[in-house]
Amino acid sequence: MARKYAILPCNGLDKLQGPLSREVALALVEETGGEIVCPVLLNSARPRYEKILGELPLIIIDGCGTKCASKLAGSLNLKVDRKVLIADEMKTSALTPEDSLSLGPAGLEFAKALATLLAEDMPEEPSADLSADFDSPVEYTSVTHDKFIFRIPAAGFHFNENDCWVRVKGTRARIGVSDYVQQNLTDISYFGPPIVGREIGQFDDAGTVESVKSTMDVISPVSGKIVAVNTALVDNPEIINEDPYEKGWIAELELTDFESDRELLIDGAAYGEIVKKKAAEAQH
Amino acid sequence: MADDTFMGVKRDLIDWHPTIDYSKCDFCMECDEFCPHKVFERREGDPKLVVANPHNCVVFCRACAKTCGPDAISFPGKPETIAAIKKIREAGG
Numbered sequence: 279m280a281r282k283y284a285i286l287p288c289n290g291l292d293k294l295q296g297p298l299s300r301e302v303a304l305a306l307v308e309e310t311g312g313e314i315v316c317p318v319l320l321n322s323a324r325p326r327y328e329k330i331l332g333e334l335p336l337i338i339i340d341g342c343g344t345k346c347a348s349k350l351a352g353s354l355n356l357k358v359d360r361k362v363l364i365a366d367e368m369k370t371s372a373l374t375p376e377d378s379l380s381l382g383p384a385g386l387e388f389a390k391a392l393a394t395l396l397a398e399d400m401p402e403e404p405s406a407d408l409s410a411d412f413d414s415p416v417e418y419t420s421v422t423h424d425k426f427i428f429r430i431p432a433a434g435f436h437f438n439e440n441d442c443w444v445r446v447k448g449t450r451a452r453i454g455v456s457d458y459v460q461q462n463l464t465d466i467s468y469f470g471p472p473i474v475g476r477e478i479g480q481f482d483d484a485g486t487v488e489s490v491k492s493t494m495d496v497i498s499p500v501s502g503k504i505v506a507v508n509t510a511l512v513d514n515p516e517i518i519n520e521d522p523y524e525k526g527w528i529a530e531l532e533l534t535d536f537e538s539d540r541e542l543l544i545d546g547a548a549y550g551e552i553v554k555k556k557a558a559e560a561q562h
Numbered sequence: 563m564a565d566d567t568f569m570g571v572k573r574d575l576i577d578w579h580p581t582i583d584y585s586k587c588d589f590c591m592e593c594d595e596f597c598p599h600k601v602f603e604r605r606e607g608d609p610k611l612v613v614a615n616p617h618n619c620v621v622f623c624r625a626c627a628k629t630c631g632p633d634a635i636s637f638p639g640k641p642e643t644i645a646a647i648k649k650i651r652e653a654g655g
Contacts (some may be wrong), residue, residue: 343592344631365633439568440622481622481640492598495625541648542569 280310280400284327284334286351288341288364289317295341295364297381298389302339302364305393310400312337317350324354335359337396359512361470361486367392399474411447416524421550423557429457430546430553431523437549438481438542440497441556443523446536451500453484454527458553460519462560463489469515471507472496472529478504480539485528487518500539502531568621571650578643579616580626584609586634593626593635601626621647 287303290296303314313330320327337360338347351358368375371392375385417432435443441459445452460466470486478484484498485507507529511517518526533539544552566573580593580601589610594602603614621643627635 342631342633343627343629345629363628366628440620479640481644483624493596493625495623495628497622541651542644544569 280397281402282310282334283312283337283359283400284315284330285312285337285339286315286317286320286347286356287339288347290341290346291379293342294375294377294379294385295368297379298364298368298375298385299339299341299347301381301386301389302362302393302396305390306337306396309393309397317347320354321350331356337362339364341365358468362392362396364392366483395473395475411450412445412452412527418523419546419550421554423554424561426461426557428461428550428553428557429523430550432546435523435546436499436540436543437546437552438497438499439544439549439552440481440499442484442497442499444499444543445523445527446500446533449533449536450505451502451531451533451536452527453496453498453500453529453531455487455494455496455518455522456549456553457522458556459487459494460522460526462492463487463494464491464519465489466515466518469511469518469528471509471512472504474504474507476504477534478502478531480542487515487528496528498529498531499543500531500536501534503534504529505532506530566617569647569651571647573621574617575650576617576621576643576647577638578621579619580613580635580637582609582611582613583634583636586632587611588632588634590631592629592631596629597626 285303285306288296288299306312307314315327336356336358338351338358340347340363342365348361371388373384373388373391375388376382418429419432420427420429435445437443441456443454443456466487466489468488472485478498480501482498483495485496487494508527568576599618601613601615601619603612604610605612624637
């Protein structure tokens with residue numbers, strides 16, 4: 279049983295991504311029983327949606343990179359639980375919608391498939407934490423640059439040079455962002471989780487973290503299938519600031535080929551050297 | 563950043579940077595405002611925006627493309643780039 283959301287889609291009429299957003303929203307309503315929030319009406323008559331927005335979590339379906347729906351939600355100070363960008367989904371999907379404002383069979387199929395994927399990732403109850411394997415305590419070391427101190431796990435973590443870490447236990451892995459990222463972004467105000475069930479490649483995007491200062495794509499150090507996300511971060515993204523390597527983990531994956539992935543990963547000591555270099559460059 | 567490396571490979575040997583499709587770009591400058599690495603540069607003439615410092619681009623980051631309304635920014639494929647990096651590393655690059 280999927281959780282109901284208030285669904286705020288792009289309302290674009292002049293680009294394919296607009297009708298696709300609308301279709302994904304309609305298909306999501308069909309699958310989950312959520313409520314569509316019309317961006318035009320929301321903008322001119324917010325009270326119309328006050329009850330829905332008060333009762334249901336909010337998912338935004340942006341069409342193109344202009345992200346009008348996200349900007350509208352931001353201007354109205356709405357709390358956003360999830361975001362989807364159709365333009366980006368089109369790049370990763372195996373389905374190619376027809377280049378037409380009036381949706382053809384492939385466009386409808388794309389919308390239906392994406393809505394199904396999203397609905398499956400909207401459980402009524404958060405799944406139980408199956409990840410006791412990752413509870414063992416982490417010992418830390420640190421590197422310093424000027425007045426900045428960056429914590430790095432002493433062992434058991436691998437890093438990519440995109441400031442993301444992976445901790446592997448058997449065929450499972452947790453990924454997240456480093457202390458350098460959280461200090462750089464400062465107060466993290468939004469966490470956009472990756473979609474559970476999706477297969478990703480090494481260095482593919484696995485969610486976003488945002489602060490008033492910047493937005494960062496989480497670039498996965500490993501390939502695999504996303505089997506869990508840290509749902510606690512949706513309501514409390516500041517956990518990433520407080521504890522980026524343990525409580526602030528981003529996602530859990532069933533690994534595809536870690537032996538191959540690790541060729542392009544480094545250990546904590548090597549990552550520490552990179553952090554020092556990045557911190558020095560950031561000052562100039 | 564000319565002496566920079568990524569995963570032990572000289573950055574300027576890695577073909578990873580945005581490419582602007584000028585038939586789509588409307589010069590809204592969102593990408594330039596977003597990118598903190600000075601990859602883009604605004605010009606007085608035509609075109610008004612260029613990829614001036616491609617090797618400043620963070621390898622595997624595509625975040626600027628997600629700010630682009632007209633979808634005018636493209637990047638190389640990640641699997642191809644990973645394969646190319648591994649090949650250069652094997653060759654001792």
